[in-house]
Structure formats: C-alpha cells, structure tokens
Amino acid sequence: MLESLRSVVSLKPIERDRTVRRLSSAANVDDLRAIAKRRLPAGVFDYIDGAAEDESAMSRNASRFGDRTLVPRVLKDVSEIDASTTILGGRAPMPLIIAPTGFPRIAHPDGELATARAAARAGIPFSLSTMGTRSIEEVAGVCDGRKWFQVYVWRDRELTKDMLARCKESGFEALYITVDTAVLGRRERDVRRGMSLPPKLGLDTFIEGAMRPGWVLEFLRNDPIVFSNVAVSTQRLSNSTEDGSSAVSLAEYINSQFDPRLSWDDVAWIRSNWDGPVILKGIQSVADAKIAADEGIEAIALSNHGGRQLDSSPAIIDLVAPVADAVGGDIEIYCDGGVRRGSDVVKAVALGANACMIGRPHLYALAAGGEAGVDHVLNFFQQGIEQTMALTGIASMSDADQSIVSE
Ligand SMILES: Cc1cc2nc3c(=O)[nH]c(=O)nc-3n(C[C@H](O)[C@H](O)[C@H](O)COP(=O)(O)O)c2cc1C
Numbered sequence: 095m096l097e098s099l100r101s102v103v104s105l106k107p108i109e110r111d112r113t114v115r116r117l118s119s120a121a122n123v124d125d126l127r128a129i130a131k132r133r134l135p136a137g138v139f140d141y142i143d144g145a146a147e148d149e150s151a152m153s154r155n156a157s158r159f160g161d162r163t164l165v166p167r168v169l170k171d172v173s174e175i176d177a178s179t180t181i182l183g184g185r186a187p188m189p190l191i192i193a194p195t196g197f198p199r200i201a202h203p204d205g206e207l208a209t210a211r212a213a214a215r216a217g218i219p220f221s222l223s224t225m226g227t228r229s230i231e232e233v234a235g236v237c238d239g240r241k242w243f244q245v246y247v248w249r250d251r252e253l254t255k256d257m258l259a260r261c262k263e264s265g266f267e268a269l270y271i272t273v274d275t276a277v278l279g280r281r282e283r284d285v286r287r288g289m290s291l292p293p294k295l296g297l298d299t300f301i302e303g304a305m306r307p308g309w310v311l312e313f314l315r316n317d318p319i320v321f322s323n324v325a326v327s328t329q330r331l332s333n334s335t336e337d338g339s340s341a342v343s344l345a346e347y348i349n350s351q352f353d354p355r356l357s358w359d360d361v362a363w364i365r366s367n368w369d370g371p372v373i374l375k376g377i378q379s380v381a382d383a384k385i386a387a388d389e390g391i392e393a394i395a396l397s398n399h400g401g402r403q404l405d406s407s408p409a410i411i412d413l414v415a416p417v418a419d420a421v422g423g424d425i426e427i428y429c430d431g432g433v434r435r436g437s438d439v440v441k442a443v444a445l446g447a448n449a450c451m452i453g454r455p456h457l458y459a460l461a462a463g464g465e466a467g468v469d470h471v472l473n474f475f476q477q478g479i480e481q482t483m484a485l486t487g488i489a490s491m492s493d494a495d496q497s498i499v500s501e
Contacts, residue, residue, distance in 0.1 A: 117463045117470045123434045123455045130461035135302045137287040142457050145401035146279035152401030155432030158409035167487030175480045176490045187217045189449035194244035196225030201461040203316040207236050208465035214239025216472040229322040234264035244270040249353045256327040274376025278348040279403035383417045393426035400453045418446020436478020444494040
C-alpha cells in the first residue's frame, strides 16, 4: 500500500527560504500586489497603489488592454522566439523599461539599488526619479546596466542643472522630462490618510505597524528615507534651502517646488544643458506628439502617470496607434499605464510602440520580495512576452504589427 502510494506521490521538498517561498506563490502581477498589500502599512500601500480622484484613468489603462484581442496565426514555425528589440540605439532582450517612481524605499529598504541591479541583469533600462530615495551616484555605484534619469523642472533652475551635470558624470544615458505634473493630481487615498513623504512614523503608523512589524523594523533599521537626489544637489549648491529630509505632504512639496510655467522653451533649455537623448514623459495627444517630433526630441513616453494625474485622461493603449501613425519612425514611442502581462507588451508593440514601461508592477515586486521580487517580475514579463509571441505565431518582435491586434 505504502509502496504504491510512494510510486504516484512525489512530495515537493519544503522551501526553507521565506522570500523564495513567497515569490513562488506569485503567478502574476496581481498576486505580487496582494502580497505587497499584506506586507506594507496601509498608507504606504495606498500611496503606491492609488491614483487620482475616482481612479478611473487607472482602471481604464488596464481594461483597454483587456478589450483588445490578438489574432493568432497558426502553423508558423515558432521554435525560436526572439523578443529582443532596439531601444534608443541599444539592444534589449525584450521591449520593457523600468519606469521612474518616487520613494521606492518605502516599498523595500533596498529600493532603487535592488531594482537597478535586477534591470541590469535582465538587460533593460532602469529609470531613476528626481524624487528617488537613492542618489544618482549611489545607483551608478551598483549598476553597470543602462541608466536613465527622470527630471522634474524645479523653480530653482540651478537645482535641475546640477542634477543634469551629476547624471553626465555618473554615466546616465538618457533623460526624461516629465511633462504631466504641472501640479500634483488629487490622490484621494493620500488625502484621506494625510500621507507625508518621506514617511513620518506617527502614532497611526505605529498602530498599523503592530500588524506589519517586518516593515516597521526594516524602516527603523535602515538609512532614513530622504529625497536623495535633491539632498545631494542642495549640498553642492549653497543657494538652496531644501535638504530633502523633512517630511511634508507630497502635494504641498510638489506644488511649492515644481514649476507650473514649464513650456516648450524650457524643454529647449534642458536640451541645451544635456547632450544625450531626451524622452518627454506624459504625452497624451497626437498634437503634442507631433510637436515633440518637430522639435527633434528623441523619444516620447505616452503616459498618464499611471492614472495619478488627470483622472479624465485617455487610456494609454488607445493612444499608441494614432500616435504611431502620425509620428512613428520619426521619434521613438514608449508607453506605460496598466501594462501587467507580456501580452500587453506585445499588443502595444504591435500597435506601434517601441517599448513599454512598468511602474507599480516593479514596486509590488520590491515589496513582495526585494531584489528577488524584481527578478521574479522581470522573468514573468520575459516569459509572458515570448509565450504570447509563440501562441500568436510571431517568431520575431519585428513581425508584431497592427494586423495581429483587434478590438
Ligand atoms: C508610486 C509611484 C510613484 C511615481 N513617481 C513618479 C515620479 O517620480 N516621476 C515620474 O515621472 N513618474 C512617476 N510615476 C509614474 C510612473 O513613472 C509610470 O508612469 C506609471 O507608474 C505607469 O503606470 P503603472 O503603474 O500602471 O505601470 C510614479 C508612479 C507610482 C505608482
């Protein structure tokens, strides 16, 4: 009896590493999100997961990917799948980029350093935010892969200029100018919770912390979370007052420091201070995409900031084909917002994007398992892209065109 049972049942050995065990139960980005929700204090999770007002732009970003189907062609030789592509002149094994996000160290103390290393291992560009919690120099110190920097334009132009000089010194390749944040969107989950950034450990965080002791211990054990990029430039310049360490409401900070007068002239000013490629992030219309192409900008990122800015903004995947029809070939086109599976990436590329970017997926992954979590989510995308290509009947990413997508 025991013998015959043993012949059919083979028990998997119990995994001793808790992170590996946790990640092996995450089959997709939604599972990583659920783990992040369990591990993070509610205010921190909501800051990452939330969006503006009714969060309809965020929902639309995802649902419009789902509305599109692929047209599978069969009996094609898909024994060798090649998902690689060229992004800004460099090869990447898949058309994916880590989007810039502020405060990644609230998701996990290893924050940007972990994500930058994982992106380098996966061979894709990593983007550091102005509002990052590790500095340009710290990221350059651990990451020999492709590094891009996202700049917000500060009222104090010297601060912006200094960040560009530091990027150049540290080998950053490309620069995003985020153009959808003239003022901060109304993120109502943060309003309700009075969320401050960098996070301040108030009584409510400690009460919540009793249920999330792992996060609180890590928070207390590690370097304080500060606006690292602002802090370094402030120390280099004598005329700035912000040292990046005070806890403020994000809306208060952005609305006092970012320049709402930002215009195409400022884009020209930034380009005169930067000799690498520039990506305009937050383009949401064919009209603006045309101006960017006419101005000779190297790339645009179609983005509504993951639905965190204007809640009535269009779903990003709806913009890809019209923009590609208007300016494709003249300018590289990236897109983000709701990219959750390899099939989403294949759809976007087929409609005319050069690559997709992911924001929340890598933050959920960080929260779920640190650097191993980011490796996990990047493997998930690489495998998902290749599997989708095989099942759609395209062996090479260059074969993905508008004929394989229908609505
Ligand atoms: C927590 C969080 C912080 C973000 N911070 C920035 C930022 O500092 N600069 C920026 O240009 N975009 C920022 N974004 C937007 C992302 O770059 C990206 O556009 C968006 O997350 C894409 O949508 P997705 O989260 O659905 O992938 C942030 C997004 C999130 C979720």
